[in-house]
Amino acid sequence: MARIGLVAGYGELPLIFAKKAIELGDTVIALGLKGVTSEELEKYVEKMYWFEWGDLKKAMLIAVTQRLRRIALLGKIKKEILFKGGKLDDESKKIISSSGGKKDYNILKGVADLVKKVGIEVIDPTPYLEELIPVKGVLTKTVPTKEEELDIEYGRKIASELARFDIGQTVIVKDKTVLALEAIEGTDETIRRAGKLVDGGFTVVKMARPAQDARFDVPLVGPETVKTIVENKGRVLALEQKKTFLLHREEAVRMADEAGLSIIVI
16 A cells, blocks of 8 residues: 555546545545645545645645655646746745746656655656556547548647647647647647638647656546537547547547547557
């Protein structure tokens, strides 16, 4: 039995992790962001603590007081929060300053380096979430056409470069032309932008960074993203093998099949 800390952001991923950890016999102590983390998480953990965005010192104090030696960082933190003011404690200011900007990957890496100094390791959570990682191949009844395969390959190269610069992880392509690149707004808003430019028929490619650190910000899609693609008449969703989480796979595939959308793991 292990004792694991869980610093939780928005979405279902922290809940899925906590349930699996408990199923494996681990004890989970959760730290949630007020106004961001789902209160439902309290049902699945031994203890739940809350802290404000920017109060890194308090979060570290909780972790040290609870004698945590291993923590997982899971759940979405909207990037806009970095630009909307809010009070930052001294530790948070130091992390942002030393990270060379407000890139989320650099900030998370800075947090990991900081907590390591007090004996806390940020772990790779994927062993607890393997059921969310789809294998290579087409997941749907609809298979990409030869033209769409060319768009996938073109989009893969662009998305890899985009992710390498920590700009975003998603590229929207049609006829080997980039319609939209993901930045701070997130995947679904990027898809909506592309949908306004053409009458559907586009391909969505989502890739991890070339040297993705699995401890942070693993690409994630689910039924909501599939719904957004369908609403905007997209034709293909391509995900990277072993480096993407697919939430509620059966529901996502069913929705895609009903709309004639193909989901492929590349």
